[in-house]
Amino acid sequence: MGKNEQLVNFWLQEVEEQKEGNWLVERIAAHEKEGAKVAQIKGEGTILREEHDSEEDIITYSLCATFLVHKQHGTYHEEEVHTHTAYMRNGQIVRHEQKEEAVQPHVHGLVGYESNDENFDRQFNYDRRAAVQYAERWWNDYNPAYKKFEVDCTNYISQCLHAGGAPMRGEPDRSSGWWYNGDSWSYSFTVANALRWYLSGSKQGLQGKEVADARLLRPGDVICYDFEGDGNFNHNTIVVARDPQGEPLVNAHTANSRMRNWAYRDSPAYTENVVYKFFQIGV
Known part of the structure; x- marks a missing residue:
């Protein structure tokens, strides 16, 4: 079984078994908690980098998931992309990591202040x-x-x-x-x-x-x-x-x-x- 097939099977198993900590599983649960239903999920992966370290193949890839969401009488598509790293040995995934969502740390002094400009138009038409x-x-x-x-x-x-x-x-x-x-x-x-x-x-x-x-x-x-x-x-x-x-x-x-x-x-x-x-x- 090739690397792409291994990754596909990994995600199918994660969702089927509702693995805790998996962002796809948590997204489905979050929608259900809000009274919505995820009727379909479509995933598209892109391999970003392949490396070999000792006995492991290290694959860094992005996964773009599209969710078809039913809520009350409406339907819409939600999409999200995350980056992951899969560690493979002898053709099997032995470890899998998700890149954490980054947020900006607290940096003192980076708060913009008002600059008064008498020649600056105070209003604009927001399109x-x-x-x-x-x-x-x-x-x-x-x-x-x-x-x-x-x-x-x-x-x-x-x-x-x-x-x-x-x-x-x-x-x-x-x-x-x-x-x-x-x-x-x-x-x-x-x-x-x-x-x-x-x-x-x-x-x-x-x-x-x-x-x-x-x-x-x-x-x-x-x-x-x-x-x-x-x-x-x-x-x-x-x-x-x-x-x-x-x-x-x-x-x-x-x-x-x-x-x-x-x-x-x-x-x-x-x-x-x-x-x-x-x-x-x-x-």
């Missing part, structure tokens, strides 16, 4: 459709016009906002405003905690109006996550749709996701102390 179209185009890819970061969630969200017409300002001060010029960028453009505070504090151009309920968000709006509840926000997503119950579905980078339930309860980063911030954009 939600353009922001969502960008989010859909690049959810599992990287626009070469921008630098790719290991923890890329905020960089991706900022690109979506800019595609929707959000104006940049504050250059060249990295602690000021919200901007990107190819060679440098503001902290608020790429750091989750900095974008969270920028959205709530900005009075010109890109602004966020905080609301109390995720169901008040529309496609193009932003959710910020403090998974540990310690005051440091370490992830951001963009709303791209709503499920039949009106709950937001989001796209994100780092663990590249499309049409994922906004609450992230099945994420390894999730804790009971999680704090969310819901921002309406361009209002």
Whole structure:
């Protein structure tokens, strides 16, 4: 049996036996807990790297899973990509690891502040459709016009906002405003905690109006996550749709996701102390 067949059989067995800790199994369980049913799963794997160490073949690969989700009277597709490493000996998988979802660590001093510019237009017309179209185009890819970061969630969200017409300002001060010029960028453009505070504090151009309920968000709006509840926000997503119950579905980078339930309860980063911030954009 070849390596590809071994990997396929591994995943079929994991799902069939409902292995604890497997993200596919946990995603199915999370949907069932929310009253939904995963009617079908389609997986597509891509081998990224093959190595040989002593007696083992080490295969690093990505798995893109597409879930067909039924909820109430509606149906939608959710997609997510994770990177894995399989260790094979004599044609058999002897160990398997998933790359953990990365979140941004707490870095002091990386909170963008407001820069007042009397000549800067205080209002802009946010094109939600353009922001969502960008989010859909690049959810599992990287626009070469921008630098790719290991923890890329905020960089991706900022690109979506800019595609929707959000104006940049504050250059060249990295602690000021919200901007990107190819060679440098503001902290608020790429750091989750900095974008969270920028959205709530900005009075010109890109602004966020905080609301109390995720169901008040529309496609193009932003959710910020403090998974540990310690005051440091370490992830951001963009709303791209709503499920039949009106709950937001989001796209994100780092663990590249499309049409994922906004609450992230099945994420390894999730804790009971999680704090969310819901921002309406361009209002």
